[in-house]
Amino acid sequence: MLTATDFDYVRRLVLERSAILLEPGKEYLVELRLKPIVRMRGLRDLGELVQLLRTDVSGSLQREVVEAMTTNETSFFRDVHPFETLRQSVLPELLRNRAAERVLNIWCGAASSGQEVYSIAMTLREHFPELAHWRVSIVATDLSREMILRCREARYSQLEINRGLPANLLIKYFERADMDWRIREDVRRMIDFREMNLAGNWAGLPVCDLVFLRNVLIYFDDATKRQILGKVRGLMRPGGYLFLGSSETTLNLDSRFEQVKFDRTLCYRVRA
Template identity: 45%
Template sequence: MTDLEFDFLRAYLKTRSGLALSVEKRYLIESRLGPVCRRFNLASLGALVTALKGTRDLAMERAVVEAMTTNETFFFRDRTPFDLFRDVLLPEAMARRAGQRRLRIWCAAASTGQEPYSIAMMLQEAAPRLAGWQVDLVATDLSTEVLEKARAGLYSHFEVQRGLPVQALIKHFEQVGEQWRISASLRQMVDYRPLNLLHPFDGLGTFDIIYCRNVLIYFDAPTKGDVLARLSGSLAADGALLLGAAETVIGLTDRLMPNPDHRGLYVQASAARAPVVRQAPAGILTPVAAPLRRAVGL
């Protein structure tokens, strides 16, 4: 791969996915796009560049972007954002929305589904308190390939071992050969949709809680600022945004501000106050009275 070809691919990926690759990441392009070349019967990365510059092949373009996308995820990843959801965000959102009896939650970088399914498990745990509520759990990702896996809800033994309590595996999964499939009731709770965060997403509507974790780290500062500003536009005035531990809004947008009590939690800068902390008993998964259904009353 020549320097010109490398520069083209860097710019190509930046434009289509927001991925900002430094010159030290040249090896990453070579290792991840090699299989794409073989898949489309191209002799080299140079041939791939020529093809991308030529007649548009949507399947090839999608394959290039998805090959470079990092899809590292696991159930209840980093744990704290999920404890925060159970103990603070969900109770506070329910108190604020008691009149409407509707909640909207968005996982903006859902990958293969472990994050939204982790939230779905906690919503199912809270089903007795949510009786009669409409809960929309929307999950989006750039990659259609990972969304297909998420919708199927089928995971390897290694994947269900990562972060998932044993009692949750027994309760919510069934073994299918050497894999594990999450229950149909949990799969039905999540509305998976393809979405590129670089593109407009105001059509999704307004959300009470947004998880956008561990994706902004791959963007440059202007792209981060743009995405954060638009996330603010999709967040309710009293809503909550959760970012990854290595991510922040500071220096990137003045529309959002950190909640001083909880690392990784952000609220609208215009909000009159931060969410009130209400601690709930420890423990993540307890028996529920009935399954929660997405977008219908309980």
């Protein structure tokens, strides 16, 4: 078990490196996430792992621990309704408003293992063929180097495929890879995957028409949420949309955003 001192060290390390807040009472979660590292490195216990962390000059073990503490729960077309809103309302509006310049920039700010951003890419391919003649940029970022490598590989188990992917899209956009499935190369090439810490430097991101930042703000304290939302505002083009998770909001965090309701989906837009 983690001692109170060791838990506090891990908590502060994770907060400093990722801005993820591990509140008291999360000791069980830290132990669960770190035990595989203990086994993989052949260590005696969690105490020895923390001792090594304190002397980790290279930072590689610290990175491994911080990445282990990130949550990578995702699925294709997660929650369904946001993607219906994207297809039926948001993208048609953006295409009308950007028709003169024919430029569309999209950022997915918590890519995890890639299902969400590939769902966006498939939506563009499937329903908006006119975008073949546009300049479309899709950037997907994640704190975890391991997750970015998974995104680029774009290889998914049958269980992952069964979680939300319609059969017709499996047939159209995937190929067999031994016992798994892999997204076709032309779809993979649509997305620029980058390793990035939301609490760090955002250099190089494009000015965006569409930002997906779903189910990630819940891991931050209010000060960090405000900081991130302020930086998102700085990236948004007029009339662009921000998608958050169903339990997330800009209310009482950033008054410059207004809510826009589409059927069962709430989106956010910078006030004019």
